[in-house]
Amino acid sequence: MAEHTIKAFDDEIDRLRGLIAEMGGRAEAAIESAMIALQRQDLALAAQVVAEDKRIDAIEAEVEKLVIQVIALRAPMANDLRDVIAALKIVGVVERIGDYAKNIAKRVPLIMVNQRTLEPVSLLPSMGQVASEMVHDALNAFAARDPDLAVAVVERDTVVDDFYNSVFRTLVTYMVENPKTISECAHLLFIAKNIERIGDHATNVAEMVYYAATGQTLPDRDRGGAAAEE
Amino acid sequence: MTEATNPLAIANPKMSARDVKVFYGAKQAIKGVSIDVDMDHVTAFIGPSGCGKSTFLRTLNRMNDTVASARVEGTITLDGDDIYSPSMDVVQLRARVGMVFQKPNPFPKSIYENIAYGPRIHGLAHAKADLDVIVEKSLRRAGLWEEVKDRLHDSGTALSGGQQQRLCIGRAIAVEPEVILMDEPCSALDPIATAKIEELIHELRGRYAIVIVTHNMQQAARVSQCTAFFHLGDLVEYGVTSDIFTNPTQERTKDYITGRYG
Numbered sequence: 001m002a003e004h005t006i007k008a009f010d011d012e013i014d015r016l017r018g019l020i021a022e023m024g025g026r027a028e029a030a031i032e033s034a035m036i037a038l039q040r041q042d043l044a045l046a047a048q049v050v051a052e053d054k055r056i057d058a059i060e061a062e063v064e065k066l067v068i069q070v071i072a073l074r075a076p077m078a079n080d081l082r083d084v085i086a087a088l089k090i091v092g093v094v095e096r097i098g099d100y101a102k103n104i105a106k107r108v109p110l111i112m113v114n115q116r117t118l119e120p121v122s123l124l125p126s127m128g129q130v131a132s133e134m135v136h137d138a139l140n141a142f143a144a145r146d147p148d149l150a151v152a153v154v155e156r157d158t159v160v161d162d163f164y165n166s167v168f169r170t171l172v173t174y175m176v177e178n179p180k181t182i183s184e185c186a187h188l189l190f191i192a193k194n195i196e197r198i199g200d201h202a203t204n205v206a207e208m209v210y211y212a213a214t215g216q217t218l219p220d221r222d223r224g225g226a227a228a229e230e
Numbered sequence: 231m232t233e234a235t236n237p238l239a240i241a242n243p244k245m246s247a248r249d250v251k252v253f254y255g256a257k258q259a260i261k262g263v264s265i266d267v268d269m270d271h272v273t274a275f276i277g278p279s280g281c282g283k284s285t286f287l288r289t290l291n292r293m294n295d296t297v298a299s300a301r302v303e304g305t306i307t308l309d310g311d312d313i314y315s316p317s318m319d320v321v322q323l324r325a326r327v328g329m330v331f332q333k334p335n336p337f338p339k340s341i342y343e344n345i346a347y348g349p350r351i352h353g354l355a356h357a358k359a360d361l362d363v364i365v366e367k368s369l370r371r372a373g374l375w376e377e378v379k380d381r382l383h384d385s386g387t388a389l390s391g392g393q394q395q396r397l398c399i400g401r402a403i404a405v406e407p408e409v410i411l412m413d414e415p416c417s418a419l420d421p422i423a424t425a426k427i428e429e430l431i432h433e434l435r436g437r438y439a440i441v442i443v444t445h446n447m448q449q450a451a452r453v454s455q456c457t458a459f460f461h462l463g464d465l466v467e468y469g470v471t472s473d474i475f476t477n478p479t480q481e482r483t484k485d486y487i488t489g490r491y492g
Contacts (some may be wrong), residue, residue: 002490009489011235075448077487215477 001207009074013191015065016087023059024139025179026052027094028132030101031198035128037108038191039121049105058097058184063091079215083145085129092140093201093208097135100194100201107187120169123170130156131195134202141206147213153206159198167192234343235265237456237469239368244439245290245327245366246408250304252285252294259285261463269408272431272440274454274471276447279484281460282450283443285295290441291327292320308409316441326451328402329360332414334394335400336386341378344386344397345369348371348405364478371437372400373430393421410434416449428453447487451475 004010030049037046067088070076076084134153141149168189177184210218236243252260261283275283279453285294288367290462292313306313308359313323324453325348328338336344338383345365349355355364367384374396386397402410412431416424420429431440450457451471458468459482467474467483478484 002485004489006489077447077489078478078490081476151429 006074007068009076009080011089012066012074013080013083016063016070016084019059019063019066020087020090021139021143023056023063023091023094024142026056027097027101028115028135028139029099029197030056030105031128031132031135034104034108035125035132036197037105038111039125041108041111041206043109043227044121046105046108046130052163053098053102056095058145059090060095078202079212082212082215086208088117089208090139090205093204094135095137097198097201100198104191104194107191111184111187121188123163124188124195127160127167127192128196130159130163131198131202133198134160135205138205142212144208145213147210148207150210150213151218154203154210157199157203160196163195164192234465234468235264237473238271240268240271242268245306245308247286247289247315248304249288249366249416250286250302252282252289252306253299253303255298255299259448259463260289263460263465265411265465266284267409267439267441270436270453271280272435272449272453273456275441275443275458275460276450276458276486277466279445281461282463283458284413286460286465287413287441287443291329291409293324293329294435297347299362299458316377321440322352325405327406327409327411328405328407329383330395330398330402330410330412330415332442333418334391334476336389338385338387338392340406341381341386341389341397342382344401345404350403352405354405354474360407363366368404371403371434372396373426373433374400390423392419395423395427397417399427399434403434407438409441412440414443414445417445424449427454459486461486469472 026154030052033045033049036042037049067084067154070084075081134156137149137156138153140146141153171185171192205219210216245267247265249261250260250263251258263282263286265273268318275287277283280357288294289302289306290313294302301483302314306325308326312458313327314317337347339347342365345368346355346361349361349364355361366375369378374393377393378384378397385407387396389397392468395418399415416427419427428449429441442450442453454471456468457471457474459466459474459478459480461482467478469479478487484490
């Protein structure tokens with residue numbers, strides 16, 4: 001894309017995009033670490049995920065400040081305006097994604113209490129993997145202003161929803177058969193729900209990226225949704 | 231009627247230009263512009279210096295007639311009548327299609343006379359009582375009445391720049407025009423005087439077809455419903471203002487309004 005006549009404007013846009021790339025990377029890493037902590041029952045790693053969420057929150061605040069400054073001082077127009085507004089909305093969503101990862105990490109010690117291998121735990125990492133890849137691709141789509149990649153993210157949301165429905169059924173069955181595990185299973189169910197929400201949020205980011213890149217809103221598509229919940 | 235010519239699908243355009251070309255001697259300044267404007271919408275012309283926006287504006291009331299080397303091709307109609315037809319009375323045309331310029335240019339006469347002059351020479355009123363009514367009505371519409379009603383016989387040139395510009399708008403309004411052309415009407419004014427003119431434009435919308443040329447894109451965004459982007463004599467894009475400023479379809483429009491090298 002051609003440069004602005006006023007170079008400082010480009011510098012600010014670059015900084016904005018850099019912050020969002022960092023934030024996205026951190027959110028993605030938080031999801032992955034939280035899932036590893038869950039699998040390996042690694043308390044230290046879980047605590048680290050919780051602690052590092054503060055940096056994600058700080059980036060959100062920094063981006064908000066910068067966006068307000070750019071709007072006030074540069075009066076961005078057209079694709080610049082869409083970019084800046086998308087940036088503002090995206091950081092709000094990525095911050096929520098970070099919170100879900102943190103919430104997963106916080107549940108790790110509670111599940112560790114009872115060291116039994118629950119079958120659903122084996123499904124969750126793959127589910128987390130898909131969700132974190134969606135976050136990764138949604139933010140890559142923003143960085144590259146790539147509407148096709150954004151569409152691909154939106155389409156992948158059904159995979160996460162299917163995972164969720166499957167985990168939900170498995171856990172309910174497990175709880176019926178093993179009432180003593182209800183507490184742990186409930187935590188696992190929340191974790192699955194958190195991952196499902198991360199997928200939804202990544203989808204929202206992708207929709208914002210699509211609008212910023214094209215100026216058009218993505219046509220509503222018939223999404224699967226989490227049937228067990230709705 | 232294409233969308234590019236008439237983005238709001240105006241059913242009864244006040245003025246229509248079709249394939250208008252303007253030449254200054256051998257140099258072509260306007261390369262085939264088609265556009266419709268009506269009374270319900272303010273139209274803004276934007277574009278870099280030398281893009282032809284002012285030249286095109288001036289074709290709408292034949293101000294280019296005063297430039298010896300200027301030649302206009304294509305058709306421009308006012309209520310369906312060709313304004314370049316030999317039977318068109320140019321003086322009458324300029325009363326129907328008024329103009330406000332970049333620098334306020336009141337006559338070196340009283341405020342009252344600035345307004346009364348046009349109606350008098352156009353024979354709209356002769357009796358003092360009738361002129362008084364026109365002067366008050368015009369100054370009210372121009373948003374100036376309250377500020378000058380007690381000094382109508384002071385010189386118009388003694389007013390502030392913003393007041394002078396509103397006086398010029400009042401002067402244009404006094405002859406009951408149908409279209410008002412404004413060529414950068416605020417570029418010599420401070421932000422407060424500018425805001426008053428913009429508010430005035432907003433109030434005048436619906437009563438007159440208003441076309442404004444501006445270098446200030448924020449102003450175009452604030453006052454207009456339709457925006458036309460000119461570049462190198464082409465009408466690059468004519469669209470609904472909110473679309474032009476959020477999602478222009480043409481690369482050249484985008485580069486211009488986002489402040490990139492074109």
